Amino acid sequence: MASTEATLAIEAQYRARTPRSAALADEARSVFPGGVTRSVAFFPPYPVYIAEGCGSRVTDVDGHEYLDCLNNFGSMIHGHAHPAVVAAVRDQVGSGTDFGAPTELHLALARELTRRLPSLQRLRFTTSGTEAVLYAVRAARAFTGRSAILKFEGSYHGGYDSVSVSVDPGPSSPEPPAAHVASLGLPPEVAQHTLVARFNDLDDAAGILHAHRNELAAVIVEPVTVRGMIPAEADFLRGLCDLARKLEVLVILDEVVTLRLAFGGAQERFGLAPDLTTLGKIIGGGLPVGAFGGRADIMDAFAPGHARPVHHSGTFAGNSAVMAAGLATLEVLTRDDIARLNTLGDRFRERLGAALTANGTRAQVTGLGSLVGLHLTDGPVHDYRSATSDRETMRLLHLALLNRGIFARAGGGFFLSTAMGDGEIDAATTAVVDALNDVG
Secondary structure, three states, X not given: OOOHHHHHHHHHHHHHHOHHHHHHHHHHOOOOHHHOOOHHHOOOOOOOOEEEEEEOEEEEOOOOEEEEOOHHHHOOOOOEOOHHHHHHHHHHHOOOOOOOOOOHHHHHHHHHHHHHOOOOOEEEEEOOHHHHHHHHHHHHHHHHOOOEEEEEOOOOOOOOHXXXXXXXXXXXXXXXXXXXXXXXXOOHHHHHOEEEEOOOOHHHHHHHHHHOOOOEEEEEXXXXXXXXXXXXXXXXXXXXXXXXXXXXXXXXXXXXXHHHHOOOHHHHHHOOOOOEEEEEHHHHOOOOOXXXXXXXXXXXXXXXXXXXXXXXXXXXXXXXHHHHHHHXXXXXXXXXXXXXXXXXXXXXXXXXXXXXXXXXXXXXXXXXXXXXXXXXXXXOOOOOOOOOOOHHHHHHHHHHHHHOOEEOOOOOEEEOOOOOOHHHHHHHHHHHHHHHHHHO
């Protein structure tokens, strides 16, 4: 826990640097609940307002430049204003943005995704990762005729009701994990249809799968948890998929964040063939997007000619500007680019871990590929309960990093971009160590 003096000093420096952000945040409270349009954008005393971005940097409304290690929670894999993406969007906007009809761009982006992920025999576009998860769960329920799903404690799959369970139940949550509705406004019966297991604990998941095989439509899992950047162990992930398939429970692999880990996503990296996959973030090139897809026999239930078609709609699903941005993004995201980015992540974890050890800081650095997490704890971090950083300390670390020109996730998460190189990794490493010293 940081001292009162450190807390006051860090907050005072932040306020002194960001008077325009403070004024805008104050004004925003009159139109937005809490002053923000999405809960995750808020942090006390108020969020920094960003004016523009280019490459690996963003600039706030007070003129301060930051190395962007957030990249809109991983969606900006090439950083900001990549020339190819800007050109693609500009060209498409000049020809119209949406038509309420199919376009060749839909086909082009779909072909690129199915080329990268062979498990996507059929797919549909949505406007967000949350919607992608919603429809993947709906597809699983329609195909199996069952209602329950299994998810993992601490895993985040968007704002859809069925997965808004045990996302962040708190350090005093019961053991073993029990379904905990994540927000007011959700009906309590949501927890009756969503079972919860420990992440990276195959025995725990297996017990639930065996006991509830006749109720479960699917198990949904992240290859790396977006909260905490905790990688799934290979044996856990492969064993989970094998067991679910044996018990005829569908596997939904949430690749909204992890598609970036390999040309064919985490499923290529781990050698998986999920029944359904959810996508988002980088496939929209910085614009709102999502996609879900998988086995043809499951997805064909969405075909209008099906005996009892599963309904899927969305006015802006497959927006032409989004399709153009996504296609341009993936066209310049080659295997070599991904390999370089993953190597950069490895270097960041190695250098940061070594610097923290040399500084005498008790910490763990987690992640996989270009996803990096920092945890201020002694023991290894392998699931939600072992990620036990003091939250007030992490809050102050986030502010201290902003004071030092690093824009990262408030919980200690870093999403790297292809616009970065060794210089940016060294700068981020130095800033983290110095910011921790500020916190005390």
